[in-house]
Amino acid sequence: MTQVPEQARGVIALDPVACTSCMICVRECPDWCIEIDSHTEEVTEPGARRPRFVAVLDRFAIDWGLCMYCGICVEVCPFDALFWSPEHDYPASEPGGLVQETQRLADWLPSVPQR
Amino acid sequence: MSVYAVADAPGIRVHVADLGMACCAVEFAAALGRGLLVEAPDDGEPSARVLVVSGTVTDVLAPSVLAAWEALPAPKAAMSFGACSNTGGPYWDSYSVTKGVDQVIPVHSYVPGCPPRPEALIDAIVELAASA
Numbered sequence: 343m344t345q346v347p348e349q350a351r352g353v354i355a356l357d358p359v360a361c362t363s364c365m366i367c368v369r370e371c372p373d374w375c376i377e378i379d380s381h382t383e384e385v386t387e388p389g390a391r392r393p394r395f396v397a398v399l400d401r402f403a404i405d406w407g408l409c410m411y412c413g414i415c416v417e418v419c420p421f422d423a424l425f426w427s428p429e430h431d432y433p434a435s436e437p438g439g440l441v442q443e444t445q446r447l448a449d450w451l452p453s454v455p456q457r
Numbered sequence: 458m459s460v461y462a463v464a465d466a467p468g469i470r471v472h473v474a475d476l477g478m479a480c481c482a483v484e485f486a487a488a489l490g491r492g493l494l495v496e497a498p499d500d501g502e503p504s505a506r507v508l509v510v511s512g513t514v515t516d517v518l519a520p521s522v523l524a525a526w527e528a529l530p531a532p533k534a535a536m537s538f539g540a541c542s543n544t545g546g547p548y549w550d551s552y553s554v555t556k557g558v559d560q561v562i563p564v565h566s567y568v569p570g571c572p573p574r575p576e577a578l579i580d581a582i583v584e585l586a587a588s589a
């Protein structure tokens with residue numbers, strides 16, 4: 343990969359542990375290029391008065407073929423789950439090859455400059 | 458069409474037909490301006506012939522893109538450079554924008570970005586030359 347400044351907006355990394363599947367990024371993205379699937383699980387904690395319901399992330403995908411790298415998703419995420427990384431060398435060789443799923447997005451995390 | 462050498466990969470000489478259709482084309486100029494790509498003499502077989510479509514393709518212009526692709530002698534490859542030519546990008550909902558240049562010509566490399574960096578152009582050229 344040809345070197346670029348570390349603050350370059352090359353790709354967006356996802357921290358799937360921090361993501362609460364709140365869908366705010368999905369709804370704010372001007373290109374509609376984020377897709378999320380999630381489900382709710384009931385959690386009963388000892389001593390609690392009633393069970394809690396938590397959202398569990400099943401799928402987080404970004405279509406880099408569509409993304410305009412505006413950073414709105416990074417800005418609006420209330421849970422600090424999205425980060426800019428300078429990695430830019432990920433061309434695809436087939437249509438749809440730029441749709442990247444949770445694990446691939448999480449794999450960019452170590453390349454995020456400061457967190 | 459011009460012949461370029463990649464500054465960081467001395468063995469690679471590419472014939473590039475640059476179809477600059479919108480803002481992404483500026484990054485092609487930036488790659489030249491910064492010396493990442495340098496013009497080379499047109500002697501002998503190139504490592505690859507690449508049509509670089511950078512920018513917004515509209516339905517009106519699509520036939521010209523096809524003509525440019527057909528005019529390029531084989532062996533050749535096409536690069537879609539940037540969100541607009543990849544999928545329509547920010548204009549995904551526009552009536553007049555082609556939703557991906559791959560509806561018109563075969564694409565061998567889709568480079569993400571709006572615009573992609575000049576470095577991404579270089580990396581994609583090197584990859585296309587290696588697989589040619």
Ligand code: SF4
Binds near residue numbers: 371414
């Ligand atoms: S950077 Fe902009 S276009 Fe890309 S996923 Fe985030 S909000 Fe959508």
Ligand code: SF4
Binds near residue numbers: 365366418422423
């Ligand atoms: S805004 Fe943040 S926490 Fe909410 S779904 Fe998007 S990435 Fe996850």
Ligand code: SF4
Binds near residue numbers: 410482511573
């Ligand atoms: S992808 Fe972005 S920078 Fe490139 S031509 Fe389209 S709008 Fe312009």
